[in-house]
Amino acid sequence: MKKLEDVARLAGVSPATASRALSRPELVREATLARIRAAVDELGYVPHGAARALASNRTRTVGAIVPTLDNAIFANSTHALQQRLYESGYTLVIASHEYDLTAELDIARSLVARGIDGLALVGVDHDARLLPLLDARAIPYVLTWALDRSGRRPCIGFDNRAAAAQLAGYLADTGHRVFAMISGIVRHNDRARERMEGVQQTLAARGIALPATRVVERPFTLAAGREGLRAVLAAVPMPTAVICGNDVLALGALAEARTMGIDVPRQLSITGFDDMEMASLNAPRLTTMHFPKAEIGALAAAWLLDRIAGRPVAPRQELPFEMMIRGTTAPPPSGNP
Amino acid sequence: MKKLEDVARLAGVSPATASRALSRPELVREATLARIRAAVDELGYVPHGAARALASNRTRTVGAIVPTLDNAIFANSTHALQQRLYESGYTLVIASHEYDLTAELDIARSLVARGIDGLALVGVDHDARLLPLLDARAIPYVLTWALDRSGRRPCIGFDNRAAAAQLAGYLADTGHRVFAMISGIVRHNDRARERMEGVQQTLAARGIALPATRVVERPFTLAAGREGLRAVLAAVPMPTAVICGNDVLALGALAEARTMGIDVPRQLSITGFDDMEMASLNAPRLTTMHFPKAEIGALAAAWLLDRIAGRPVAPRQELPFEMMIRGTTAPPPSGNP
DNA sequence: TTGTAAGCGTTATCAC
DNA sequence: GTGATAACGCTTACAA
Numbered sequence: 001m002k003k004l005e006d007v008a009r010l011a012g013v014s015p016a017t018a019s020r021a022l023s024r025p026e027l028v029r030e031a032t033l034a035r036i037r038a039a040v041d042e043l044g045y046v047p048h049g050a051a052r053a054l055a056s057n058r059t060r061t062v063g064a065i066v067p068t069l070d071n072a073i074f075a076n077s078t079h080a081l082q083q084r085l086y087e088s089g090y091t092l093v094i095a096s097h098e099y100d101l102t103a104e105l106d107i108a109r110s111l112v113a114r115g116i117d118g119l120a121l122v123g124v125d126h127d128a129r130l131l132p133l134l135d136a137r138a139i140p141y142v143l144t145w146a147l148d149r150s151g152r153r154p155c156i157g158f159d160n161r162a163a164a165a166q167l168a169g170y171l172a173d174t175g176h177r178v179f180a181m182i183s184g185i186v187r188h189n190d191r192a193r194e195r196m197e198g199v200q201q202t203l204a205a206r207g208i209a210l211p212a213t214r215v216v217e218r219p220f221t222l223a224a225g226r227e228g229l230r231a232v233l234a235a236v237p238m239p240t241a242v243i244c245g246n247d248v249l250a251l252g253a254l255a256e257a258r259t260m261g262i263d264v265p266r267q268l269s270i271t272g273f274d275d276m277e278m279a280s281l282n283a284p285r286l287t288t289m290h291f292p293k294a295e296i297g298a299l300a301a302a303w304l305l306d307r308i309a310g311r312p313v314a315p316r317q318e319l320p321f322e323m324m325i326r327g328t329t330a331p332p333p334s335g336n337p
Numbered sequence: 338m339k340k341l342e343d344v345a346r347l348a349g350v351s352p353a354t355a356s357r358a359l360s361r362p363e364l365v366r367e368a369t370l371a372r373i374r375a376a377v378d379e380l381g382y383v384p385h386g387a388a389r390a391l392a393s394n395r396t397r398t399v400g401a402i403v404p405t406l407d408n409a410i411f412a413n414s415t416h417a418l419q420q421r422l423y424e425s426g427y428t429l430v431i432a433s434h435e436y437d438l439t440a441e442l443d444i445a446r447s448l449v450a451r452g453i454d455g456l457a458l459v460g461v462d463h464d465a466r467l468l469p470l471l472d473a474r475a476i477p478y479v480l481t482w483a484l485d486r487s488g489r490r491p492c493i494g495f496d497n498r499a500a501a502a503q504l505a506g507y508l509a510d511t512g513h514r515v516f517a518m519i520s521g522i523v524r525h526n527d528r529a530r531e532r533m534e535g536v537q538q539t540l541a542a543r544g545i546a547l548p549a550t551r552v553v554e555r556p557f558t559l560a561a562g563r564e565g566l567r568a569v570l571a572a573v574p575m576p577t578a579v580i581c582g583n584d585v586l587a588l589g590a591l592a593e594a595r596t597m598g599i600d601v602p603r604q605l606s607i608t609g610f611d612d613m614e615m616a617s618l619n620a621p622r623l624t625t626m627h628f629p630k631a632e633i634g635a636l637a638a639a640w641l642l643d644r645i646a647g648r649p650v651a652p653r654q655e656l657p658f659e660m661m662i663r664g665t666t667a668p669p670p671s672g673n674p
Numbered sequence: 675t676t677g678t679a680a681g682c683g684t685t686a687t688c689a690c
Numbered sequence: 691g692t693g694a695t696a697a698c699g700c701t702t703a704c705a706a
């Protein structure tokens with residue numbers, strides 16, 4: 001394989017100049033530059049990433065560790081992230097840990113070993129050793145999809161609790177009094193936890209009971225959403241509103257409602273978070289909380305690139321969310337039939 | 338940051354021995370190994386990936402370029418791929434090109450520059466410069482989700498044409514005579530093309546007409562699926578069976594059918610490929626073609642690891658597909674109402 | 675089984 | 691603006 005030395009020889013310059021021509025062309029005279037570029041083309045020279053990384057101590061690689069790829073919201077934000085980084089000559093290394101924070105730590109270690117200039121994480125809940133690991137190596141990182149309430153960590157995300165509160169408040173406003181929630185597993189998942197708390201606090205503040213028995217925690221799968229709906233509908237009296245912790249759970253719940261012959265939203269209101277594009281196929285009158293997923297990725301990329309380049313960055317970026325209300329979600333006049 | 342030399346010094350051995358202890362422990366005496374490991378732990382030593390790659394000419398990184406991450410089928414197979422590689426100490430670099438083969442080539446170049454030991458691609462259609470680029474650098478690659486009919490390229494996948502043929506044949510067997518197809522864009526997409534051809538050939542062989550006007554090509558989006566259904570239903574007589582090129586198109590078509598008040602599958606049979614888990618929520622009686630997505634990823638990982646290690650590999654692995662028939666898909670007795 | 679030493683292909687610090 | 695030259699941290703013959 002051709003090396004920089006070959007290019008330099010062909011162009012009649014030293015390797016040093018050839019190197020500069022590629023990484024800092026403004027330091028090289030126009031004519032020299034042209035010769036070097038011609039040589040590069042002629043030889044089909046491709047820089048050796050590892051050698052470059054070793055000498056410059058920069059890998060031009062950024063890592064992203066997401067809970068799962070099997071969900072449109074992370075797929076979208078990750079794609080935006082990749083896109084932006086790619087445009088800036090950076091490569092994105094993506095890995096998923098399937099909601100296992102120990103796996104996340106392991107992955108982070110392997111990424112650090114392999115060399116990354118920055119890292120994007122999802123949420124604020126992590127193994128206690130993760131962030132110190134990055135700090136020790138001065139690797140910039142940013143937390144996404146959530147806001148760090150301690151104010152100590154850079155983050156780009158939403159106030160999941162406020163979003164949940166708004167959703168619950170809206171349902172209460174439309175007249176619902178008997179609620180249930182199909183939440184994600186809150187342990188080690190700040191987004192799920194904040195959403196649950198937002199609902200609980202809002203209803204409590206309005207004097208609406210949401211006993212623990214009406215809140216079920218389920219993994220983020222369609223099957224769990226289905227099963228979750230059965231679980232919360234077993235209570236007496238039946239809830240008129242079921243709030244689901246994310247889109248997958250809501251889809252499962254909607255499917256189960258159909259199977260059970262329940263008319264959504266006339267008999268039962270089912271609401272969710274995140275990406276409900278699929279759900280809208282099913283239930284055009286669904287009410288959901290939407291987050292600008294692509295923007296998260298784009299902002300995270302910009303933030304990391306700035307930080308890597310030593311440019312000033314915002315310590316925290318809070319993004320807006322939006323409640324989409326389709327059709328009525330009022331409870332049936334007399335509770336459930 | 339601690340380097341191997343520090344570890345060696347603390348353990349009272351040479352850097353060479355320390356290096357061997359980490360990468361080929363079987364070559365080092367038990368006692369020495371223990372001392373070195375203790376030193377590693379004590380110092381919190383983490384190997385320097387770039388230096389390692391430069392010296393060994395192996396990056397322990399594998400690349401995967403997929404059309405899109407925003408689809409459960411690729412998300413699943415990619416996750417399986419990552420999982421397997423990770424277990425073997427490899428890192429996976431994932432990138433998506435959004436069905437743009439020139440973008441795919443650019444990404445491949447950047448991955449090659451950054452250093453990869455192997456590459457997984459989707460499909461057999463690629464820019465003509467892509468595979469030669471890999472060959473020139475002796476980078477192992479494997480094509481997935483399709484079979485190379487030329488027999489010259491290693492591939493792990495399905496016979497998309499046969500799958501489409503089987504689906505079309507089944508529908509014809511149940512009595513359908515007026516077909517339509519909402520295909521993906523076949524240009525630069527072998528999977529889409531083979532599926533379309535499979536349908537066309539099968540129907541032709543049975544003397545069933547499928548004029549070009551009854552076949553529409555659409556991008557893989559829900560909206561396009563909706564619009565595609567309107568387009569094919571505008572024909573006279575209306576088709577009784579609509580075959581969709583993938584899951585996303587089928588979902589869109591199903592949604593539109595619902596919007597239009599069409600009873601699927603009693604009035605109209607809509608069928609699709611790939612991952613129809615979501616669709617089954619919508620239309621429990623949908624007939625679909627299923628592919629073992631996770632297995633693709635796992636097999637690709639194993640293949641690449643074998644190939645990288647110089648072990649013998651199969652030049653071609655054909656995986657089975659499965660038609661899932663839920664409920665009847667027979668046409669209405671008298672064509673369309 | 676372990677040590678010595680020569681690279682691996684760049685970048686970066688100096689002079690010139 | 692350009693050219694020597696010394697790193698960068700590790701692997702790997704080859705020797706011992």
